[in-house]
Amino acid sequence: MPSGTILQTLAKIETSWPDTIYAHLRRVGVRQVGYVPDAGHSRLIEHCQADNSITDVVLTTEEEGVGLVAGAALGGQRAALLMQSSGVGNCINMFSLLKNCGFGCVIFVTMRGEFGEFNPWQVPMGAITEDVLRLAGFLTYRIDEADDIDDVVGAACDMAFDGNLQVAILLSQRLIGRKQWTK
Amino acid sequence: MLDRRAFVKELLSDRGDLLVVSGLGSPTYDTAAAGDHPLNFYLWGAMGGTAMIGLGLALAQPNRRVAVLTGDGDMLMGIGSLATIGVKQPNNLAIVVLDNAHYGETGMQPSATKSGIDLVATALACRFKLARAVSRIEEATGVRELLHSGEGPILVSARIKEEDVPRVLPIRDGHVIKNRFIEALKS
Numbered sequence: 001m002p003s004g005t006i007l008q009t010l011a012k013i014e015t016s017w018p019d020t021i022y023a024h025l026r027r028v029g030v031r032q033v034g035y036v037p038d039a040g041h042s043r044l045i046e047h048c049q050a051d052n053s054i055t056d057v058v059l060t061t062e063e064e065g066v067g068l069v070a071g072a073a074l075g076g077q078r079a080a081l082l083m084q085s086s087g088v089g090n091c092i093n094m095f096s097l098l099k100n101c102g103f104g105c106v107i108f109v110t111m112r113g114e115f116g117e118f119n120p121w122q123v124p125m126g127a128i129t130e131d132v133l134r135l136a137g138f139l140t141y142r143i144d145e146a147d148d149i150d151d152v153v154g155a156a157c158d159m160a161f162d163g164n165l166q167v168a169i170l171l172s173q174r175l176i177g178r179k180q181w182t183k
Numbered sequence: 184m185l186d187r188r189a190f191v192k193e194l195l196s197d198r199g200d201l202l203v204v205s206g207l208g209s210p211t212y213d214t215a216a217a218g219d220h221p222l223n224f225y226l227w228g229a230m231g232g233t234a235m236i237g238l239g240l241a242l243a244q245p246n247r248r249v250a251v252l253t254g255d256g257d258m259l260m261g262i263g264s265l266a267t268i269g270v271k272q273p274n275n276l277a278i279v280v281l282d283n284a285h286y287g288e289t290g291m292q293p294s295a296t297k298s299g300i301d302l303v304a305t306a307l308a309c310r311f312k313l314a315r316a317v318s319r320i321e322e323a324t325g326v327r328e329l330l331h332s333g334e335g336p337i338l339v340s341a342r343i344k345e346e347d348v349p350r351v352l353p354i355r356d357g358h359v360i361k362n363r364f365i366e367a368l369k370s
Contacts, residue, residue: 032242055242058270060263067232071204071239074224074364079239097229100357
């Protein structure tokens, strides 16, 4: 079993891409970050919690985050959202707020229900996440390779906040690593 | 029971630099009826999201006062946001729920508050600094003072009459509502 190799690969991935996202959030001046806790986003959440210039807001459901983004923008601050693909489904009607008013928004979506998914209950929402986002008016960019993170996240943040566009980055399960069920 | 228009008019009298977010349906009409203002963010949709818009605004503008005026239906739909607000403890945020225990926009079907579901107790359980119900117009001045200087987060459940009042429709273009709010806040 090449498990040592797999674990090393996962560890390397997990320590690199959240740092890059965090660096871009800092670069574009994001001041509020809303999230429902998620294993894939845990490192990025920790960065935000440790940063005094960022207010982290733990949400009871992802759609609250859409309101948070709008309120922050009204008050002159940029906000970003972190969620799992299942959380996208919770937001659909609230996304209309972003379209109706032209609030720039960037969402980082950790994917479930695709590559190597152990839990079939994650599959129905994961399989339609990108389509749902597009129907709701989002530009979507999917990232499978860690090498693409810097370019894509940078471009997405600029488009969202310079153009008041709604942009979602889908962080694929292949990038994040399969959820481990061995313990 | 309160006359909703008279109550909201008193809350927003001499409002100074108060920032207002109004929930869809009658609370938006009540807010407009009290006098259009660029620092009103009128919602015409996004049901359940009004309190969270208030939170994002309150966190972004810690030196300004933020008032959320909304209905019981909207607050119930976003009831989890009371927990989210309770975690962040914004001391500049107050929520006034115009509670007639019914869904006025859709034909006055009873809401959960009609069955005694208690938003004041919910807010207190969510660590709001102050939460109380009011039902007399004489109490409006005190609520107005809370909006301007009470230590938040605050929730007031205003028991209003079950009545259909004429609609007062503010601007509906979301881009215009947003942009004039942001411009007014900058100036």
